[in-house]
Amino acid sequence: MITRRALFAGGASLGISAALGAEPVRAAARRAPLSDPFTLGVASGEPTPDGVVLWTRLAQDPLALDGLGGMPDRPVAVEWQLAKDEDFRQVVRRGAETARPSAAHSVHVELDGLDAGAEYFYRFRAEGEISPVGRTLTAPAPGTTGRALNLSFTSCADYQTGWFTAYRRMAEDQPDLIAFLGDYIYEYGDYKYPVRDQAGGECFDLAGYRLRHAQHKADPESQLAHAVAPWVVVWDDHDIENAWAGDVPEQPDPPFLQRRAAAFQAYYENMPLRRAQKPDGSSLRLYRTIRWGSVANLHLLDTRQYRDLYACTGRSGTVGPDCQERFAPNRTILGAEQEAWLDGELKGSSATWDLLGQQVFLMEMDWANGEGKGYSNEGWDGYVASRDRLASAVDAYRRNAVVLTGDVHSHWAGEVKRDYRDPESKSVAVELVTTSVTSAGNGLDEYPNTRTLLDENPHVKFFNGRRGYVRAKLTPKEMRVDFRSLSRVTEPYAPAYTSGSFVIEPGQPRLNPA
Structure with missing residues (x-):
């Protein structure tokens, strides 16, 4: 059970109104009061050694079909506090931001000048209403190895398919950092037999994407996970449209770049991202590195926005060995600029671990x-030259690389080879694939063809087909990994169990049973 009593409480006790400051009576009387505007909870993200981003978005009615959360068409002042303790007796920073209708009344507070490797608590106030309390952390100081990284990661949260119990189980672990690896929302319209009903139809415009994000953020399990630790996020296809590739949609759309721009804006508004990730129309630079002392660098990649179109068919799917286009030397899944950036990050890294999210x-x-x-x-098998260049860089720079992957709605783990065309090729990295939060329903621990797939892919060492997440503890000596699974998501509150555990050691890119 989570023992920090204030972490998920509303925080209306202990004189919080007085601590945050009283709103002038004359100003409050000029407008109608807001009902609870913090129905979407709070979040933090993007930790650095001296800072973090605090986030909230005001919404009185998260399911308002215009995507604006039932908020009045005016700016709203939002005060915030940061403290060293959950009772806010040691407030270290305070300030105010303006939540504007043009940004769906979202607030991004970028803090710096904080202590490195420190735990903080934060909260917001708007027009007399108080937010829940969130916990966050700054990253350890550069060059330090004394603090381990307790990391949890997952992907693929389809609201209609099940309950977000995996978020609750992650929160109960109280990690230092949560990484979400794509498909935070699904853009689809209504399913024929949903587990849960979603608001709105398929997302095509800004109102639709804002509404979908709001419904996810209003979920209580989602709020627990967002409040317990800082998040770092990257998108996949369903955050915009299924199977999009660069500027090309899966299906003929209303102008796709307009749809992409709307999705990007809603994504930024609803995530604890920095101003550096603020979109410019249909462009948003999401790739970046999060540094955790000298223990780990987490390089977050974007495999959607810059990729070439799918090999041989032009559409995502399975292709046979006769598809030679996937080997074309100029094909890229990251784009030239992102590839060059990643090469530089790996070459200059001095951390024990380089994680590729x-x-x-x-x-x-x-x-x-x-x-x-x-x-x-759709995966790197369709962009073999990109994979070869990455594997070559990891090998040449002697990095302890671990790839963190989402997308496929099941747990997998295996070894990345220097060259898969050479049966004797050495392993240069380990890949850990997380299952989904809900997508694909309850699943099974093992499917009828699981053994066959593992036998035909001997570098793949583990599979589990349930929903859940992955947790890992990284130190200079080892990386310990637990694949956490849930027996069901079509009903709430399933317990989590460990379906597989491994240890990875520096200099040895292979999976050792724990």
């Missing part, structure tokens, strides 16, 4: 059972 299977994977071969042209 990204969306789609990087390991080679033959998805065909029995005779024949079948490769996903």
